Every structure is written in structure tokens, then in C-alpha cells.
Amino acid sequence: MKQTTLTDNQTYKPNMAAEKPLEQNTLEIRTKSIEQTLIPLVKQISTLVTHRERPLCSERSLRAVARVGQAVNLAVERFVTVGETIADDNLEIKDDMYEACKEARAAGTAIEKLCEAALEDSLTDRGAVVRAARCLLGSVTRVLLLADVVVVKQLLLAKDKVARSLGRLESVTNFTEFVKAFSQFGAEMVELAHLTGDRQNDLKDERRRAQMAAARQVLERSTMMLLTSSKTCLRHPDCPSARENRDTVFCQMRRAMDLIHYVVKDGVLDSVARLASCTVMFQKDDWEVSRTVSASLKQFEDLVEMTRLTLLGPDSKERLTQALDTIVERTQDFTDSAYTSHEHRENILLLCDRAKLELNQLLRVGKLLQEQTEGSSPTHEMEQAVVTLLQAIRDLRHQLQATTMAQAADLTSVINAGRDMVNVIRNVALASDTDRLVECADKFHEYIEHILEVCKLLRHIACTDMLQVSAKYAEINLRIYGPQVVTAAHTLSIHPTSKIAKENVEVFADMWDALVSDVTAVAKDVVDLCGRSMDDSKQVYMSLPRPGKHGTTSKPLKPVRLDSEEQAKIAKAGLEMKLITSEMDAETDKWQESGAGGTALEENNDIVKRAKNMSSMAFSMYQFTRGEGALKTTQDLFTQAEYFAEEANRLYKVVRQFSYQVPGGIHKKELLENLDRVPTYVQQLQFTVKNPTVGKAATFTKVDNVIQETKGLMDVISKVVTTCFTCATKVSNAVLIHCQELT
Incomplete structure (x- = not known):
């Protein structure tokens, strides 16, 4: 474990909601580095426990057990010494760290003594070794998690430095001060990029990893826009469109840093007051993107499957009805879209009605089963109702996927038309043709809205956390930065001879190009995955034995061997x-x-x-x-x-x-x-x-x-x-x- 200390002179003021001490029974490991640190100890304990359950018929075998016990205790002693050193340098975790180290040291000593007892043939309770091993694993994990608190603290300090630098950049009034402040901001951004990159690679949770990647990408791409929009604002301080460009970039970068805080603290919001000052407000639901049709369908299927074991209890009707209502509500994003064909819209509505009818049938069968028998086994009629309802839900999922794939097929032409329109907007702005610029801007916003609609549907049907996050942030970033191309063009149309205003338009146009490339990549991944999922469903579900009678494992075509x-x-x-x-x-x-x-x-x-x-x-x-x-x-x-x-x-x-x-x-x-x-x-x-x-x-x-x-x-x-x-x-x-x- 790498020793980590803080060298920053500034006082760190933690978010109190985020700085609760680790609960004794909450030892969830969220980073790969902690797992890797635990692996050697796990292997040693595994060897010890396995060895203790074999007949110890030789003195050599007994001595081997004793040596393993000594090795475990020695490794633990070295480990907790590092932990105590970290505690001495970080007072906010000192008490908890010393307590965890004490527990680990005691467990290591106990394991050594139990192994030495084997030499005297006095170890009669094999469960004692197991209990000591579990205690040791828990306490060592706790030490690692407390050390991780220090790593998190360093990252948040680096984020706060960048936030202060942004504040200084926003308040400068001349180019000399701006160059000096931007130079310091750049150095601090490099440090933050390094720390967030390490944290992103270390996170186990796919959703958090994707969120961190999205935040880092916004900061990286926004840096150049921050430079040109700030310079344009300094050169043309009385221009409202120039100020809007700059303020939007500042707001988006701060939002990205809030997302970094949110990921690092695993769901704790930060800077609520600052968010309120931004032009566009985003809530926690924008960061937790599980509110999708895909998630609601999975939840409903799980509830239906559960009735095979629990039957339809008192609360089942309410839970199932509410879950189906959630599905229907979320399909409105598909049926309300102006780009959904009439055929697809009608199919979705019909399938929703079919699911409601099949659910009512299941509820009727379940009610009759409760009235007629006290047994705990489902009848053939109930099993058939479950199968029919699940098939209706699968058909609805496939229809929603088909609707999205049809809209995604038009994405390339819309994006190409948008790129052409950006070129037209740039030329119109240089010609100071204000009326034509307004017309082009309206058309450009239509293209943006079309792409945003496709992003919304892609997020709904995305099968993985990473794709859901990618689709959501592609939508958010395009909604915020897309219209800023027109805003930058307005500045250029007012000051057509300004080199910095022209450069600013180019930078925002480059951002537009990068964002639509993100949308294209996400669409390809989602469509490919959904296409394979639909094919697999046809191959697998039709060949399964009747659920509830035999095993229902859907076997992959090729078994995988882990390395x-x-x-x-x-x-x-x-x-x-x-x-x-x-x-x-x-x-x-x-x-x-x-x-x-x-x-x-x-x-x-x-x-x-x-x-x-x-x-x-x-x-x-x-x-x-x-x-x-x-x-x-x-x-x-x-x-x-x-x-x-x-x-x-x-x-x-x-x-x-x-x-x-x-x-x-x-x-x-x-x-x-x-x-x-x-x-x-x-x-x-x-x-x-x-x-x-x-x-x-x-x-x-x-x-x-x-x-x-x-x-x-x-x-x-x-x-x-x-x-x-x-x-x-x-x-x-x-x-x-x-x-x-x-x-």
C-alpha cells in the first residue's frame, strides 16, 4: 500500500454529509487498487484455512502451518505500521485508523498463536481459525478504505484549487492579469487531470468510471473554449453574446468539477449554491441515469419472475401495477417524439395495452389461486400467465429498440446537414448578414433538437451502465454547447474584423464536431449491442424448457475461461x-x-x-x-x-x-x-x-x-x-x- 500524506498548506473544509466515519459493517471496496492490495493476504489466508482442514499427519505439515501463521502476522505488522503512519499525518482519520490497525494486529497475533498450537496438537476448534481470518480480512479492508479517504482528500483539494483559479480567471479585467491567471490554471488543471485519471482507472463501478470520464472530457475540451471566449470577452466587453459564450464555458466546467466531487464521494452532491447560479440547472437524476425504459423493464421482469416463488402476495398487485405504469410513462419519450414513425408509435401503444391485459390476467389467476388453495406451488395456469406476460414485455422491449434503431439510422444525414449549416453560419457571420444568420440559427437548432431526441432514446435502451452514461452526457453537452456556435457567430457578425472573435467561432465549431462524433459513436455501440441482444433473444428464449420445471440458464455459445x-x-x-x-x-x-x-x-x-x-x-x-x-x-x-x-x-x-x-x-x-x-x-x-x-x-x-x-x-x-x-x-x-x- 502506497503511503499517502497531504502537503498542501491550505485548510481543507470537508462536506459534512460526505465525511461520516466508516461504518464498521460497511466495507464495500470501490477501487481496484484496494482489491489488488488484499490479494496477497487473501492467498495466504486461503492457504492456511485449506491446510487446516486437511489431516495433519506429519511434523513437516504441522511446521508448515506454523510458518504460514508467522508469515501472516509479520505481514500484518508491516501493513498496520504504514497505516499508523498515515493516521499520524491525517488527524481526521487518526482514531478510526488506529482502531482498525489494533483489530488487524490482534487478529494477526491470534492466527499465529492458533497455528503454533497445532504443533502441540492442542488446536481442537477449527472454527477459531476461520473466525480470526474473517476478522483479519475485515480490519485490513477497513485500514485500506481509511487510507483511500486520504487519497480522496488530495483529489478534492486539487479540484478546489482549479475552482479557485476559475474564479480568478472570471474576475480579471485585462490581458496581463488573464495570461498570468490562465498560466496558473493550466498547471493546476494538469495536476487534476493526473489525479482524476488515476481515480477513473481505479474505480470498480462501471457507472462511476464512465461519469468520471465524462467530467474529465468536459474539462479537457472546454479549456480551449475558455481561452478564446475569455479573450473575446476582454476584447469586446460590451458584447452580450461574447459574455454569454464565456459564462457558459465557466458554468459547464464548474458543473464538471461538481460531477468529479460526486463520483469521488460516491453520490454526495457538492456546490449546490454555485449550481443554482448556472444558466442550465441539473439535478441528481441527471447524474444517476438509471431512470430509463431499460431499467424499468428489467425491474418489472424481476417482479414477475419473483411471483413464481412468492406467488401473488398482498402487496404484489400494487408493486406490479406501479412498475408497469412506470414503463408506460417512460415509453412516452418514444411515442411523443416527432421523429417516431406512425407505425412504430401505434405498435408501442398496442404492446403497452397488451402488457396491461396480460398483467390483469396474471393478477386474476393469482387471486383465484389464493382463494382456492393454501399450497405454495404455482399452478400450470399461473405459470402460463407469467410466461405470456414476460413475452409481452420482451416484445415491447424489441419494439422500443427497433424504434430507436430506425431513428439512429437517420442520424448520419442529420449530423452532416448540421456540419454544413455550421459552415454557412460562419460565412454569414463574416458577411454581417444578421437576418440570414437568424434564419440559419433556427434551422441549426432544429438539427440539434433532432439529435437530442435520438440521444434520449439511445439512453433509454442502452443495455450497459457505460452506454447509458455516455448517451446522457452526449445529450447534456450537446444541449449546452451546441447553441453556443450561433452565439459565437453573433459576436463575429457584430465584429467581423476581429481575429479573436473569428477564432472563437472556430473553436466552438470544433466542439460541435467533437460532440456529434460522440453521439455517432454511442449510437453505433448501442445499436450493435441491441442488435445482438435481439438475435440472442430469438436463439435463446425459444429453446428454453418451460420455466419453473427445469434449469433456465441461457448458455452462451462459447464458454469463457478466466485468466x-x-x-x-x-x-x-x-x-x-x-x-x-x-x-x-x-x-x-x-x-x-x-x-x-x-x-x-x-x-x-x-x-x-x-x-x-x-x-x-x-x-x-x-x-x-x-x-x-x-x-x-x-x-x-x-x-x-x-x-x-x-x-x-x-x-x-x-x-x-x-x-x-x-x-x-x-x-x-x-x-x-x-x-x-x-x-x-x-x-x-x-x-x-x-x-x-x-x-x-x-x-x-x-x-x-x-x-x-x-x-x-x-x-x-x-x-x-x-x-x-x-x-x-x-x-x-x-x-x-x-x-x-x-x-
Whole structure:
């Protein structure tokens, strides 16, 4: 871990909403560098835990365990020493950092002692090593996250320097002061570009990474416009259009820096008062671009799929109806567009009506099922209603994609016409033909509005976070900077002999050209991805067995094998899953050794059997994260995850039957609370497994999600099994007392 200190002399005033101390249980890793720092420790602990569960039949093996324990403790000691050094240089994290270092040091010492105990053959509780390992991972992660707070602080200080430089540039009144201020601004921009570039590459979250790239791009492209618009404003201080050009650039650059703050602080807004002074206001929803048709369709499909497990509960009708209403509301961007053909508009409206009818049918079937039976299994009629509704939603998605692709096909001609119009506007401005300039400006704004409409639809149907962000910021930047070409031309028409005014028009025209090139690139990526998605849907969905009866994993055409670097990235999640598996194995061993729950022998044996099956499957998935075991490709992993989810569903039903025998009380309440969480985790894992992927990057993301969701489900199952043991003991004791009373 690289030591990081602050050398800036200026006082840093943090946003109080953003500077809350790290919560003990909130250790989300958002950067790749922290993951990479954890990997060596993960490997050491993984070796240790795996070794402790093998028979130690030789002195050599015992000594190897002791050496691993010593190595872990020594590495932890070096690690926390660096952490404490960072704490000494940064008082705002000092207490939290020292506490985390203390916990890490204690866990490292405990692991060393436990490993030394193996030499004396006194280590009887293998769970102790697992618990110490989990504690060590948590505390080390906490140290890294606190160190990351310091890195964030440096970046925000660099951003604040640039903001102050912008303020000085905005207030200068002569060229001499401007040249001096712009020189300082340039140096500080270089530092900010370096820090934000490093942060962008380090971020794990695709959406945040794309947002940071968008902010950096605005700052980079706006620098030249800031130079020419400021010089034009200084040369022609009484010209309103020159001032508008300059103020727009300042406002957009400040907005970009606010976005940097927002990304770095992971969703905390900054400079609200300053934003209010900008010509165009943007809210948090402009930065979080998930309010799309694609997102609402996915949410609705998830809710419909969930009814297969939960049936139609009391709140299902309201949730499903509201989710479909959201879809219909968002399709209005397609039907209201002046560039949507009559045929496409009618098809969208018909498909929305069809989805409403199919939903009503599902709700009717669900209501009848609730009235007629108390069972928990869906009927064939309900299954058919679910399938029909999902097909209607898929057809609606394909129609929306087709509508967007049709509009995107006209994009090239519109952009070319816009480029030609820019040339005309430039020539008209040089000729000081004000009336003609107004006519050309109106036509140019029509082209801009057309392109903006296409951007809006592209964002709605974009399948990935990166494309959604790219489409959104292409739209925002074009809306702000596009009309400024005309504004710059007005200045030139008033001062046709001004060289700086002419240069300013050229710079804004270059920005226009860059922005429409961005739109073209985004459109190509979105259309290509949607085209493949529509083809895959035809190949996959038509060949699936009936959902609910068999596995529904949509297998990719070519299984993917992860390389060593990708396996290392998911090693931490795999190890955490392995630790949970070890704890559950210890619980099932305890159950079998004690013979708990004699009165419910069949159910209890089935609980143990299902739990051990799940533990075995989770272990094979853990081995996959290390490049070992029987699972060789990602498809092998997905198939195993599917079986894992199905086994969890079977265990859920067995435990539900067992719970009826448990007397009321705190233990039964705890059992039911944990048990009720299982269907949600099962459904989420099944959704992830059957979600088709395109490309290796998407496949790797899917692998990571499958491991994380399997780990979450395993954690819940472990709690269920533990509580079952306690409840079974209570049942056994109650029966024993009853038998004694009878005799």
C-alpha cells in the first residue's frame, strides 16, 4: 500500500454529509487498487484455512502451518505500521485508523498463536481459525478504505484549487492579469487531470468510471473554449453574446468539477449554491441515469419472475401495477417524439395495452389461486400467465429498440446537414448578414433538437451502465454547447474584423464536431449491442424448457475461461464464501454428533443432507475462484450456481415443514426471520445466472455477481441451519419431558 500524506498548506473544509466515519459493517471496496492490495493476504489466508482442514499427519505439515501463521502476522505488522503512519499525518482519520490497525494486529497475533498450537496438537476448534481470518480480512479492508479517504482528500483539494483559479480567471479585467491567471490554471488543471485519471482507472463501478470520464472530457475540451471566449470577452466587453459564450464555458466546467466531487464521494452532491447560479440547472437524476425504459423493464421482469416463488402476495398487485405504469410513462419519450414513425408509435401503444391485459390476467389467476388453495406451488395456469406476460414485455422491449434503431439510422444525414449549416453560419457571420444568420440559427437548432431526441432514446435502451452514461452526457453537452456556435457567430457578425472573435467561432465549431462524433459513436455501440441482444433473444428464449420445471440458464455459445488476473479479482469474495462454508460444515457436524431432533429424524436428516450438498457446491465454486477444482469454465460455474439455487429452494421447503413442529418463542421467530430471506436470495441468483452476456467483460461481471450472490445466500443458509439445530434441540427436549410425564 502506497503511503499517502497531504502537503498542501491550505485548510481543507470537508462536506459534512460526505465525511461520516466508516461504518464498521460497511466495507464495500470501490477501487481496484484496494482489491489488488488484499490479494496477497487473501492467498495466504486461503492457504492456511485449506491446510487446516486437511489431516495433519506429519511434523513437516504441522511446521508448515506454523510458518504460514508467522508469515501472516509479520505481514500484518508491516501493513498496520504504514497505516499508523498515515493516521499520524491525517488527524481526521487518526482514531478510526488506529482502531482498525489494533483489530488487524490482534487478529494477526491470534492466527499465529492458533497455528503454533497445532504443533502441540492442542488446536481442537477449527472454527477459531476461520473466525480470526474473517476478522483479519475485515480490519485490513477497513485500514485500506481509511487510507483511500486520504487519497480522496488530495483529489478534492486539487479540484478546489482549479475552482479557485476559475474564479480568478472570471474576475480579471485585462490581458496581463488573464495570461498570468490562465498560466496558473493550466498547471493546476494538469495536476487534476493526473489525479482524476488515476481515480477513473481505479474505480470498480462501471457507472462511476464512465461519469468520471465524462467530467474529465468536459474539462479537457472546454479549456480551449475558455481561452478564446475569455479573450473575446476582454476584447469586446460590451458584447452580450461574447459574455454569454464565456459564462457558459465557466458554468459547464464548474458543473464538471461538481460531477468529479460526486463520483469521488460516491453520490454526495457538492456546490449546490454555485449550481443554482448556472444558466442550465441539473439535478441528481441527471447524474444517476438509471431512470430509463431499460431499467424499468428489467425491474418489472424481476417482479414477475419473483411471483413464481412468492406467488401473488398482498402487496404484489400494487408493486406490479406501479412498475408497469412506470414503463408506460417512460415509453412516452418514444411515442411523443416527432421523429417516431406512425407505425412504430401505434405498435408501442398496442404492446403497452397488451402488457396491461396480460398483467390483469396474471393478477386474476393469482387471486383465484389464493382463494382456492393454501399450497405454495404455482399452478400450470399461473405459470402460463407469467410466461405470456414476460413475452409481452420482451416484445415491447424489441419494439422500443427497433424504434430507436430506425431513428439512429437517420442520424448520419442529420449530423452532416448540421456540419454544413455550421459552415454557412460562419460565412454569414463574416458577411454581417444578421437576418440570414437568424434564419440559419433556427434551422441549426432544429438539427440539434433532432439529435437530442435520438440521444434520449439511445439512453433509454442502452443495455450497459457505460452506454447509458455516455448517451446522457452526449445529450447534456450537446444541449449546452451546441447553441453556443450561433452565439459565437453573433459576436463575429457584430465584429467581423476581429481575429479573436473569428477564432472563437472556430473553436466552438470544433466542439460541435467533437460532440456529434460522440453521439455517432454511442449510437453505433448501442445499436450493435441491441442488435445482438435481439438475435440472442430469438436463439435463446425459444429453446428454453418451460420455466419453473427445469434449469433456465441461457448458455452462451462459447464458454469463457478466466485468466489469472480475473480470477485474482474474485478471490476475496470466494474466500469469504469458503469461510462461511467452513462455519456451516462445523454446524452440521455438531448436529450429526449430537443426534439433535430425534422426533423429526427424517426432516432433520434431510436438512443436514441439503446443507452439506450446498456446502459441497459452494466449495467447488470457491475452488473455481482459485483456478482449481472440477469447474473449468464460466459456464460450469453458472450451471453449478443454478443447481445451488435449486438445492436452496428444496432446503427452504424442508425447513418450512420442520418449523411447524417448533414451539413458539424467540428461537422460532429467529428461524422464520432467516428462512423468509431465502426465496429472495434464491430468485436473485437465478436471475443473474440466466441473464445472457455478450463479451468477456460482461461475462466477468456476471461471474463476480454470481459469486457475491452465492456468498449472500450461503450466509443466510448458514444462519438457518444454525437456528434449526437450536430449535431441534428444543423439540427433542420437549418430547423427552413429555415421555417422562407419560411414564
